[in-house]
Amino acid sequence: MSDTDWTDRIVGARMTLDQEFSSRIAESRFSNQQWSLIMTATELEIEHADDPERARIVANTDKVDQIMPELENVDQGMGAMGGPGAGGGSGSGAGNASGSGGGLVDSIKGALGLGGDGGSGQGAKREAAERLTQEYADELQSKLESNGKWESIREIAAEN
Structure with missing residues (x-):
């Protein structure tokens, strides 16, 4: 068997979870497009199987560093198209009130060098991606447990 056999068997659960998790993404500092990039670079593994x-x-995010520059490009492209812009994923602004970062004020602070992280915010964005x-x-494991799978x-x- 290959290492992906178990992941092939949870496609339906992941599709359901993706829909349910969309509200959590809206509350985060990431847009839907950014989240898609992050999940493309993330490998789900079962630790101590x-x-x-x-x-x-567990979410193996070792490859997320490779897509971090592209997250900024997605931000810039969305801003140019009138989208939520830098880090805002909710469109309503409610996500940024939770203290999760992102948004217009943080973008302006970052551009002025007042972000507090001493850099471009890549470290904070990476940590947020890891947590999310x-x-x-x-949530995926909980869903699999609750449906007996x-x-x-x-x-x-x-077995792998």
Whole structure:
């Protein structure tokens, strides 16, 4: 069996979760397009698959650094098209009130060098991506557990 066999078996659960998770993305600092890029660079893995008590889905974000510059390009392209612009994913502005960052004020602060992170915000954006992808992985595992599929998925992963 290949390593992707278990991921092939959860496509339906992921599609459902993607729809449910869209409100969480709207509240985040990422646009839908940015989130798609982040998830393309993220690999879901089952850690400790051979141990039913410790097994869990984790988001491997090692490749996210490679797409970080492209996240900025997506921001700039959306701003030019009248989209939410830098980091805003909700369109309503509600997501930025939660303290998750992004938005017009943070963009202006960043452009003026007042962002507080001493740089372009890549580190903070990367950390936010890591937290959100792991939140997604946790929700996926919870969904698989609640519909009775987790144990069989874990066993398939353990066989690999």
